[in-house]
Amino acid sequence: MTENFKLVSVAQAPRTELHDQLGLTGCEVSINSLPVGAAVPFVHAHKQNEELYGVLSGSGEIWIDGEVHAIKAGDWFRVSPAGKRAIRAAENEGITFICMQTKAGSLENYTMTDGVMCEEKAPWLK
Amino acid sequence: MTENFKLVSVAQAPRTELHDQLGLTGCEVSINSLPVGAAVPFVHAHKQNEELYGVLSGSGEIWIDGEVHAIKAGDWFRVSPAGKRAIRAAENEGITFICMQTKAGSLENYTMTDGVMCEEKAPWLK
DSSP states (O other), rough: OEEEEEEEOOOSSSSOOOHHTTTTTTOEEEEEEEEETOSSSEEEESSEEEEEEEEEEEEEEEEEETTEEEETTEEEEEEEETOOEEEEESSSOOEEEEEEETTTTTOOGGGGGGGGEESSSOOGOO | TTTTEEEEEOSOOOEEEOHHHHTTTEEEEEEEEOOTTOSSSSSSEESSSEEEEEEEEHHHHHEEEEEEEEEEEEEEEOOTOOOOOEEESSSSSSSEEEEEEEEEEOOOGGGGGTEEESOOOOOGGG
């Protein structure tokens, strides 16, 4: 199997971290589920990592720098390293979200400037 | 509103890119939906970016470096920059997946070594 590809199937769990399982070198990603009314039991910030969150299902709230914002399935949000944050599930439903950590300022190029078109054809493109 | 937080709500669409909308500096993330039987119409690789894919719903296949792998909801996979890749939806259902681009090798610390515990308390933690 090509060393350029590694896959894991993620089952429902309170928290799954992907960095070590997939050999990631540009990010750490966790998939997190909080049951109805549950909260991450602390406020945290980061030294150098930006976080991107995506709510996959359910709803809840994020407290950040003294503000409270409702979050729900389909919402994606950036939290800068210095943001002091805490998340909880709603009181009437749980929440499942992904959290992706990257080094702030590390992305240099993307998509059109980093992608390279290849002449190879997948079987279904021939 | 704190400058450390920015949120967008993402509707169902063929492709949504988050970098510019959220002011991301460590990654570009896209949310992609392919209808039944559809395929990204090219093979591509990257110059310096690693990609992490997560299948949010449905199923399909990835062709990478001459191999074909089945992919389904709950699967997460890394593709190194040099991997030549193409994705298609299954012939009996569509697929929705996220793709996160980061600069390979850019992550220095994460979670326990990058996180900072804060003394502040969210209202529900008091």
